[in-house]
Amino acid sequence: MLLTEADARTITNKLLGYATADDVVVFIESEDYSHLRFAANTFLTSGRREGTTARVTAWIGKRRGAAATTDLSDAALKQAVADAQTFAKLAPVDVEYLPSLAQQSYKPGRGWVDATAQIDLPARARQISEAISRSEKANVIGAGFHQVGLLAHASATAHGNFHYERGSLVSLGMTARTPDAMGSGYFARNHYDVGQLDTGRVARESIRRASESRGGRMLPAGSYPVILEAQAVADLLDSGGMSFDARNADEGRSVFSLPGGATRVGTKLFDPRINILSDPWRPQLATFTASDDGVPAQAMHLVRNGVVESLRYSRYWAQQKNTQPSGPFALVLEPSTPGISVEEMIKTTKRALLVSRFFYIRTVDRRSASVTGLTRDGVWYIENGEIKYPVRNFRFNQSIVLMLGPGNVDAIGVPERVASSEGGTDPLLVPALRLNAFNFTSQSDAI
Amino acid sequence: MVRREFLKVASTAVGAVALAPWVLEREAAAAAEVDAVKSAFAEAALTRAKVLGASYADIRINRYRSEAIVTRERQVQNVARNQDFGFGVRVLVNGTWGFAASSIVTADEVRRVTAVAVDIARANSMFQRKRVRLAPVEAAVANWKSAFDKDPFDVPLDDKIHFLLALNDTALKTSGVSFVNSSLRWVNEQRFLATSDGSRIEQYLIRGDPQFTVTAVSRETGDFQTRRSLSGPQARGYEYIEKFPWQAEATKAAEEAVEKLKAKSVEPGRYDLVIHPSNLWLTIHESAGHSTELDRALGWEADYAGTSFLTPDKAGKLRFGSSLVNIVADRVQPTGLATVAYDDDGVPAQRWYLVKDGIFVDWQTSRELASLIDRKKSYGCTNADSWRSVPFARMPNVSLEPGAQDTSLDDLVGGVEKGILIYGDGSWSIDQQRYNFQFGGQTFWEISNGKVAGMMRDVAYQSRSTDFWGACDGLGGRSTYELSGSFVDGKGEPGQVGVVSHGCPVARFRQINVLNTSVSMT
Numbered sequence: 001m002l003l004t005e006a007d008a009r010t011i012t013n014k015l016l017g018y019a020t021a022d023d024v025v026v027f028i029e030s031e032d033y034s035h036l037r038f039a040a041n042t043f044l045t046s047g048r049r050e051g052t053t054a055r056v057t058a059w060i061g062k063r064r065g066a067a068a069t070t071d072l073s074d075a076a077l078k079q080a081v082a083d084a085q086t087f088a089k090l091a092p093v094d095v096e097y098l099p100s101l102a103q104q105s106y107k108p109g110r111g112w113v114d115a116t117a118q119i120d121l122p123a124r125a126r127q128i129s130e131a132i133s134r135s136e137k138a139n140v141i142g143a144g145f146h147q148v149g150l151l152a153h154a155s156a157t158a159h160g161n162f163h164y165e166r167g168s169l170v171s172l173g174m175t176a177r178t179p180d181a182m183g184s185g186y187f188a189r190n191h192y193d194v195g196q197l198d199t200g201r202v203a204r205e206s207i208r209r210a211s212e213s214r215g216g217r218m219l220p221a222g223s224y225p226v227i228l229e230a231q232a233v234a235d236l237l238d239s240g241g242m243s244f245d246a247r248n249a250d251e252g253r254s255v256f257s258l259p260g261g262a263t264r265v266g267t268k269l270f271d272p273r274i275n276i277l278s279d280p281w282r283p284q285l286a287t288f289t290a291s292d293d294g295v296p297a298q299a300m301h302l303v304r305n306g307v308v309e310s311l312r313y314s315r316y317w318a319q320q321k322n323t324q325p326s327g328p329f330a331l332v333l334e335p336s337t338p339g340i341s342v343e344e345m346i347k348t349t350k351r352a353l354l355v356s357r358f359f360y361i362r363t364v365d366r367r368s369a370s371v372t373g374l375t376r377d378g379v380w381y382i383e384n385g386e387i388k389y390p391v392r393n394f395r396f397n398q399s400i401v402l403m404l405g406p407g408n409v410d411a412i413g414v415p416e417r418v419a420s421s422e423g424g425t426d427p428l429l430v431p432a433l434r435l436n437a438f439n440f441t442s443q444s445d446a447i
Numbered sequence: 448m449v450r451r452e453f454l455k456v457a458s459t460a461v462g463a464v465a466l467a468p469w470v471l472e473r474e475a476a477a478a479a480e481v482d483a484v485k486s487a488f489a490e491a492a493l494t495r496a497k498v499l500g501a502s503y504a505d506i507r508i509n510r511y512r513s514e515a516i517v518t519r520e521r522q523v524q525n526v527a528r529n530q531d532f533g534f535g536v537r538v539l540v541n542g543t544w545g546f547a548a549s550s551i552v553t554a555d556e557v558r559r560v561t562a563v564a565v566d567i568a569r570a571n572s573m574f575q576r577k578r579v580r581l582a583p584v585e586a587a588v589a590n591w592k593s594a595f596d597k598d599p600f601d602v603p604l605d606d607k608i609h610f611l612l613a614l615n616d617t618a619l620k621t622s623g624v625s626f627v628n629s630s631l632r633w634v635n636e637q638r639f640l641a642t643s644d645g646s647r648i649e650q651y652l653i654r655g656d657p658q659f660t661v662t663a664v665s666r667e668t669g670d671f672q673t674r675r676s677l678s679g680p681q682a683r684g685y686e687y688i689e690k691f692p693w694q695a696e697a698t699k700a701a702e703e704a705v706e707k708l709k710a711k712s713v714e715p716g717r718y719d720l721v722i723h724p725s726n727l728w729l730t731i732h733e734s735a736g737h738s739t740e741l742d743r744a745l746g747w748e749a750d751y752a753g754t755s756f757l758t759p760d761k762a763g764k765l766r767f768g769s770s771l772v773n774i775v776a777d778r779v780q781p782t783g784l785a786t787v788a789y790d791d792d793g794v795p796a797q798r799w800y801l802v803k804d805g806i807f808v809d810w811q812t813s814r815e816l817a818s819l820i821d822r823k824k825s826y827g828c829t830n831a832d833s834w835r836s837v838p839f840a841r842m843p844n845v846s847l848e849p850g851a852q853d854t855s856l857d858d859l860v861g862g863v864e865k866g867i868l869i870y871g872d873g874s875w876s877i878d879q880q881r882y883n884f885q886f887g888g889q890t891f892w893e894i895s896n897g898k899v900a901g902m903m904r905d906v907a908y909q910s911r912s913t914d915f916w917g918a919c920d921g922l923g924g925r926s927t928y929e930l931s932g933s934f935v936d937g938k939g940e941p942g943q944v945g946v947v948s949h950g951c952p953v954a955r956f957r958q959i960n961v962l963n964t965s966v967s968m969t
Contacts, residue, residue: 033941037940039750040745041576043543043544045837046567046568047837048547048564049535049549049835050548051548051549064523064526066528068527068529069529069532070530072550072551083528087526090604090605091608092612094522095522096522122573125571129574132574145751147941173751175750177746177754184749252625252669253664257669259666260666359879360877364964365965365966367670367671368966368967368968370964370966372876374879374883395878395883397962397964441909445911446756
């Protein structure tokens, strides 16, 4: 059972009441999560977990200690507070200590829908069975994952702040493979509102892509123009390859650092049509609006019309630099001009590769925000406005910043809600992109 | 000598205050309280599951203690200790799995959650295509502790803080070092498994993960380079901190981070590689560890982690590497992160070959997977990362055996005209069927005419798994063998974090493709 606001307030009040430290921040996370996993056209595992974690951070004489527990009994809560205080007494002075927040004002989030919390077991089983039936009829092998996550967050401080918020999430991802293992397709979507999740579309799209990617041709590695579907863009941007962290930039260890100690803020680093924002209130996103220590989210531009406008600040670094802390990040990439559909992009493309998904993305050079990874589950060759044939997979090595740089972005799509396929559930709002060059460095035999 | 210097530096950092013993006493008291009743809870769950129609059931009542200390330069960023306690019930109803878990460990909650697991299994079984079967296992009653000399949770916290700040202090003494980040993490798993087959197994595991990263920044050029610690996490106690020469490692790391700023950028092309165990463990993990997971071969991981180029028909036939290559799976190896006495199916830990004389010969299996290839028994690879997670097939320790001769690193380097010697794991990536991989490292040394020359940088090697292992023409002896591993091996949906070790000697590989990873921003 998810904690209500009243329940959460009771627990945070207890924790704060037990504390004798100079300053305290408490954070409660309550979870009610269920899943159904399938593969080889049959159900694998399915389960539900319920639990709450209470975390206490205490400062005594600016010395910091933290403890957490999943046991909500009075004795366990007292112990967590006592442990945090004990550790605080042992720790050296926290030179980055800032007093916990006084009462903040929060713009309400909107990421909770009752219907999502009420998905019942037989209905879910039937829905996934239908996806498997579609696979069987199409003579493909389906594997996928349906999950429903309900989360409640509450934070409170010794200086009087309290914040409670809950969020719902339902998602379905599916990979379909042809029986000869020569074709593979993937599609996934998630939403806080179960009414907005089209599970039939997920099944149809993954099956179509499996069939249409079958028998891909091996093309030589090299630089190609590409159309990256929104999924592939989300995979890259969520990989951590391009961090907007202000402190790293100021310390000279970021792609946004410049020789001599300056940063690239104010520099035209990206295509002039590109805007990168954080905005958890976008109706398509509706993510959490406060950090674990209660910092309210800011709707902010990081890149406006291609120019780096701001970076993201922790509380400590914001205080050092006399600016506002950024709070939680909800990434939006949107064009200044109207976006066009992937279909329109294809029709107006002379030659390019269409990429649906990336896999195993890792940073290789933080100085240039360069990452490596591979294409997966569908690459096609486009010529003269038409998809001509499927292509086998590639490894790439590519700077994300240069990829989005002036002169390389040819067309920008319509932003849509997508989560990274590398295991993330936090949604991004990103468009498909047509790029003049993308650096594929070797061929992969994987299908 | 090293130990004395450590104490001297540490004593100036913070006062010597021991963790109040009553904290640990209370933890022990809470654990004992649950110990007294968990057998009863287990019987309640297993009985309830049977009454509700389950053909098989198990319950895990687990407590996880973790401690993390995080520092940078001369300050401690966080000191935290977590208690994570709960139970998970797994049932088979009509050949369909159901699972439910809760952090409220009471008799009523155990009965309620068992019913939830049965409800889930029953609802799904209406639409199930293939019924689950389990390979047989003998019931076991056991109580086991992992190999450690000194329980880190008994070591005063200030000793650990001193250790990290001393490391940082050592690194910062080197001119040109700008930043040091270090951390020390300990995990204690107290596992209790009861199955409807009659097993009752208690296990107590200790694991540690000390690590640090030194960063050198050149403000003039805008360049920065890092050098991470080479020694990895291990299933050892606090003796790992006391016996390993961490301070010397910090000094070396600092000097090498600074040296990297001026090192020669590699010319891309084909090189002979001599790879140290601190790098090769990760290549073993990705190319041999994950490819020999039977669930991947059967398509169960197709939606996320991927499948495998080692399809079920290839066991005993496919040449994986040169005849020097022998790769073993091993859940009994001392200090291995995946070492246990029994897995979460109640199957005893084992050691077996995955690759023998270069031929791929066998799989990693669970009870469920073993039944699908008509095996009479499981190799015992089932694991869950938490009481709240569903047990499924996870990697055992997977290691490359050393060569029969006592070949040294210098011997292997001596046989290279143009090559690179690589230490430490860096960036890593491999495709979803485990063919194409690319690995970086921490330091790279040019080999010219059998001698190690100067440092290089911006190196990544890229190859195809079977090509790479086929190019192995030299293995170091037992004296070069080291164990490293990962605390954060991701797999599954919902995602779980695995811990796994990989041992290997230094090894040589001929004519491997090397990339230059630097990209100009101008």
